[in-house]
Amino acid sequence: MKLSKIALAKEAFKHKGFIAKIPVIVRMVKSVMSAGGYRPEYKNVVLPGLVLLYLVSPIDIIPDWLPGIGVLDDLALLAFAIPMLMKEAEKFVVWEAERKTDKTIDAEIVD
Template structure:
Protein backbone atom coordinates (compact mmCIF):
# COMPACT_ATOMS: atom_id res chain seq x y z
CA UNK A 1 0.00 0.00 0.00
CA UNK A 2 2.84 2.42 0.79
CA UNK A 3 4.21 2.31 -2.75
CA UNK A 4 0.72 3.10 -4.08
CA UNK A 5 0.40 6.06 -1.74
CA UNK A 6 3.87 7.41 -2.54
CA UNK A 7 3.18 7.15 -6.29
CA UNK A 8 -0.30 8.67 -6.03
CA UNK A 9 -1.07 12.09 -7.44
CA UNK A 10 -2.30 13.04 -3.96
CA UNK A 11 1.04 12.38 -2.23
CA UNK A 12 3.03 13.91 -5.10
CA UNK A 13 0.93 17.06 -4.71
CA UNK A 14 1.55 17.09 -0.93
CA UNK A 15 5.28 16.63 -1.47
CA UNK A 16 5.28 19.48 -3.99
CA UNK A 17 3.72 21.80 -1.41
CA UNK A 18 5.96 20.62 1.44
CA UNK A 19 8.99 22.70 0.47
CA UNK A 20 6.96 25.91 0.36
CA UNK A 21 5.41 25.10 3.74
CA UNK A 22 8.77 24.22 5.32
CA UNK A 23 10.23 27.60 4.37
CA UNK A 24 7.35 29.49 6.00
CA UNK A 25 6.80 29.12 9.74
CA UNK A 26 3.31 30.66 9.50
CA UNK A 27 2.26 27.94 7.08
CA UNK A 28 3.84 25.30 9.31
CA UNK A 29 1.85 26.54 12.30
CA UNK A 30 -1.35 26.48 10.18
CA UNK A 31 -0.56 22.89 9.16
CA UNK A 32 -0.02 21.97 12.81
CA UNK A 33 -3.39 23.52 13.71
CA UNK A 34 -5.10 21.63 10.87
CA UNK A 35 -3.43 18.37 11.91
CA UNK A 36 -4.50 18.75 15.54
CA UNK A 37 -8.03 19.59 14.42
CA UNK A 38 -8.24 16.51 12.21
CA UNK A 39 -6.93 14.27 15.00
CA UNK A 40 -9.64 15.61 17.32
CA UNK A 41 -12.38 15.38 14.69
CA UNK A 42 -11.63 11.81 13.72
CA UNK A 43 -11.18 10.76 17.35
CA UNK A 44 -8.82 7.82 16.97
CA UNK A 45 -9.39 5.21 19.65
CA UNK A 46 -8.32 1.68 20.49
CA UNK A 47 -5.90 0.24 17.94
CA UNK A 48 -5.37 3.65 16.39
CA UNK A 49 -4.05 5.24 19.58
CA UNK A 50 -0.48 4.44 18.44
CA UNK A 51 -1.24 6.22 15.18
CA UNK A 52 -2.50 9.24 17.11
CA UNK A 53 0.65 9.20 19.25
CA UNK A 54 2.80 9.11 16.09
CA UNK A 55 0.95 12.03 14.49
CA UNK A 56 1.32 14.01 17.72
CA UNK A 57 5.05 13.28 17.65
CA UNK A 58 5.32 14.55 14.06
CA UNK A 59 3.37 17.66 15.03
CA UNK A 60 5.73 18.33 17.96
CA UNK A 61 8.74 17.91 15.65
CA UNK A 62 7.36 20.42 13.14
CA UNK A 63 6.31 22.84 15.91
CA UNK A 64 9.78 22.75 17.48
CA UNK A 65 11.36 23.33 14.07
CA UNK A 66 8.96 26.15 13.12
CA UNK A 67 9.51 27.93 16.44
CA UNK A 68 13.28 27.70 16.05
CA UNK A 69 13.68 25.64 19.22
CA UNK A 70 14.92 22.53 17.42
CA UNK A 71 17.09 22.65 14.31
CA UNK A 72 18.47 19.12 14.50
CA UNK A 73 15.95 17.91 11.95
CA UNK A 74 17.48 17.38 8.50
CA UNK A 75 15.75 19.31 5.70
CA UNK A 76 14.87 16.12 3.84
CA UNK A 77 13.20 14.68 6.94
CA UNK A 78 11.29 17.91 7.55
CA UNK A 79 10.00 17.86 3.96
CA UNK A 80 8.86 14.24 4.40
CA UNK A 81 7.06 15.01 7.66
CA UNK A 82 5.37 18.09 6.21
CA UNK A 83 4.29 16.15 3.09
CA UNK A 84 2.78 13.40 5.25
CA UNK A 85 0.92 15.95 7.41
CA UNK A 86 -0.40 17.74 4.30
CA UNK A 87 -1.59 14.36 3.00
CA UNK A 88 -3.10 13.55 6.40
CA UNK A 89 -5.16 16.75 6.62
CA UNK A 90 -6.42 16.45 3.05
CA UNK A 91 -9.88 14.85 2.99
CA UNK A 92 -9.37 13.69 -0.60
CA UNK A 93 -6.48 11.28 -1.00
CA UNK A 94 -5.88 7.71 -2.14
CA UNK A 95 -8.67 6.47 0.14
CA UNK A 96 -11.00 9.44 0.78
CA UNK A 97 -11.53 10.15 4.47
CA UNK A 98 -15.31 10.39 4.18
CA UNK A 99 -15.48 6.60 3.68
CA UNK A 100 -16.40 5.13 7.08
CA UNK A 101 -13.67 3.08 8.82
CA UNK A 102 -11.42 2.55 5.78
CA UNK A 103 -10.99 6.24 4.96
CA UNK A 104 -8.02 6.66 7.28
CA UNK A 105 -6.26 3.41 6.32
CA UNK A 106 -3.89 5.14 3.93
CA UNK A 107 -3.14 7.87 6.49
CA UNK A 108 -2.32 5.28 9.14
CA UNK A 109 -0.06 3.30 6.79
CA UNK A 110 1.78 6.43 5.66
CA UNK A 111 2.40 7.73 9.18
CA UNK A 112 3.62 4.35 10.45
CA UNK A 113 5.95 4.03 7.45
CA UNK A 114 7.33 7.55 7.96
CA UNK A 115 7.99 7.15 11.69
CA UNK A 116 9.85 3.89 11.00
CA UNK A 117 11.76 5.46 8.09
CA UNK A 118 12.85 8.40 10.22
CA UNK A 119 13.59 6.37 13.34
CA UNK A 120 17.02 7.98 13.86
CA UNK A 121 15.60 11.50 13.56
CA UNK A 122 12.67 10.55 15.81
CA UNK A 123 15.09 9.17 18.41
CA UNK A 124 17.26 12.31 18.30
CA UNK A 125 14.19 14.49 18.68
CA UNK A 126 12.94 12.38 21.59
CA UNK A 127 16.31 12.75 23.30
CA UNK A 128 16.22 16.51 22.70
CA UNK A 129 12.67 16.74 24.10
CA UNK A 130 13.66 14.85 27.25
CA UNK A 131 16.70 17.06 27.73
CA UNK A 132 14.65 20.22 27.16
CA UNK A 133 12.07 19.09 29.75
CA UNK A 134 14.83 18.30 32.25
CA UNK A 135 16.32 21.76 31.78
CA UNK A 136 12.91 23.44 32.16
CA UNK A 137 12.07 21.43 35.30
CA UNK A 138 15.50 21.80 36.91
Protein backbone atom coordinates (compact mmCIF):
# COMPACT_ATOMS: atom_id res chain seq x y z
CA MET A 1 0.00 0.00 0.00
CA LYS A 2 1.47 3.31 -1.07
CA LEU A 3 0.51 6.35 0.95
CA SER A 4 0.99 9.90 -0.19
CA LYS A 5 2.13 12.55 2.26
CA ILE A 6 -1.41 13.94 2.29
CA ALA A 7 -2.84 10.54 3.25
CA LEU A 8 -0.11 10.22 5.87
CA ALA A 9 -1.04 13.58 7.35
CA LYS A 10 -4.70 12.50 7.49
CA GLU A 11 -3.67 9.39 9.41
CA ALA A 12 -1.68 11.50 11.85
CA PHE A 13 -4.70 13.69 12.54
CA LYS A 14 -6.63 10.60 13.62
CA HIS A 15 -4.32 10.42 16.66
CA LYS A 16 -6.51 10.34 19.75
CA GLY A 17 -7.39 13.90 20.68
CA PHE A 18 -5.13 15.56 18.11
CA ILE A 19 -7.93 17.48 16.34
CA ALA A 20 -9.32 18.64 19.69
CA LYS A 21 -5.86 19.92 20.67
CA ILE A 22 -5.30 22.06 17.55
CA PRO A 23 -6.88 25.20 19.10
CA VAL A 24 -4.75 24.62 22.23
CA ILE A 25 -1.62 24.27 20.09
CA VAL A 26 -2.45 27.51 18.24
CA ARG A 27 -2.96 29.34 21.57
CA MET A 28 0.30 27.86 22.86
CA VAL A 29 2.26 29.07 19.82
CA LYS A 30 0.76 32.57 20.19
CA SER A 31 1.63 32.59 23.88
CA VAL A 32 5.19 31.42 23.23
CA MET A 33 5.68 34.23 20.72
CA SER A 34 4.36 36.92 23.08
CA ALA A 35 6.48 38.58 25.75
CA GLY A 36 5.93 37.02 29.16
CA GLY A 37 4.05 34.12 27.65
CA TYR A 38 4.34 30.39 28.04
CA ARG A 39 7.85 28.92 27.96
CA PRO A 40 7.72 25.31 26.81
CA GLU A 41 10.38 22.67 26.77
CA TYR A 42 11.65 23.70 23.37
CA LYS A 43 12.40 20.15 22.26
CA ASN A 44 8.66 19.43 22.55
CA VAL A 45 7.84 22.29 20.16
CA VAL A 46 10.89 22.63 17.91
CA LEU A 47 11.23 18.95 17.00
CA PRO A 48 7.58 18.59 15.90
CA GLY A 49 8.02 21.79 13.88
CA LEU A 50 11.06 20.34 12.16
CA VAL A 51 9.14 17.13 11.48
CA LEU A 52 6.36 19.17 9.86
CA LEU A 53 8.92 20.92 7.65
CA TYR A 54 10.40 17.55 6.69
CA LEU A 55 6.99 16.14 5.81
CA VAL A 56 6.09 19.00 3.47
CA SER A 57 9.53 19.14 1.87
CA PRO A 58 10.28 17.12 -1.27
CA ILE A 59 13.40 15.65 0.37
CA ASP A 60 13.03 12.15 1.86
CA ILE A 61 15.43 9.82 3.63
CA ILE A 62 13.54 6.88 2.12
CA PRO A 63 11.95 7.88 -1.22
CA ASP A 64 8.13 7.67 -1.24
CA TRP A 65 8.14 5.81 -4.55
CA LEU A 66 9.54 2.67 -2.89
CA PRO A 67 6.49 0.42 -2.34
CA GLY A 68 5.71 -0.38 1.26
CA ILE A 69 8.76 1.22 2.85
CA GLY A 70 8.62 4.64 1.20
CA VAL A 71 6.60 6.23 3.97
CA LEU A 72 8.30 4.52 6.90
CA ASP A 73 10.51 7.52 7.64
CA ASP A 74 7.46 9.80 7.62
CA LEU A 75 5.48 7.47 9.89
CA ALA A 76 8.38 7.09 12.31
CA LEU A 77 8.82 10.84 12.58
CA LEU A 78 5.09 11.39 13.12
CA ALA A 79 5.01 8.67 15.78
CA PHE A 80 7.88 10.51 17.49
CA ALA A 81 6.62 14.10 17.11
CA ILE A 82 2.88 14.00 17.79
CA PRO A 83 3.13 12.65 21.37
CA MET A 84 5.74 15.31 22.19
CA LEU A 85 3.47 18.08 20.93
CA MET A 86 0.43 16.62 22.72
CA LYS A 87 2.37 16.43 26.00
CA GLU A 88 3.42 20.07 25.70
CA ALA A 89 -0.17 21.08 24.86
CA GLU A 90 -1.35 19.40 28.07
CA LYS A 91 1.27 21.29 30.08
CA PHE A 92 0.14 24.51 28.40
CA VAL A 93 -3.49 23.90 29.42
CA VAL A 94 -2.40 23.54 33.06
CA TRP A 95 -0.25 26.70 32.80
CA GLU A 96 -3.14 28.60 31.20
CA ALA A 97 -5.54 27.51 33.97
CA GLU A 98 -3.06 28.60 36.66
CA ARG A 99 -2.78 32.06 35.10
CA LYS A 100 -6.56 32.47 34.84
CA THR A 101 -7.28 31.49 38.44
CA ASP A 102 -4.11 32.76 40.11
CA LYS A 103 -4.09 29.50 42.03
CA THR A 104 -1.52 26.78 41.96
CA ILE A 105 -2.72 23.56 40.43
CA ASP A 106 -0.73 20.54 41.48
CA ALA A 107 -0.77 18.24 38.49
CA GLU A 108 1.56 15.69 37.06
CA ILE A 109 1.65 14.75 33.39
CA VAL A 110 2.12 10.99 33.16
CA ASP A 111 3.45 9.45 29.97
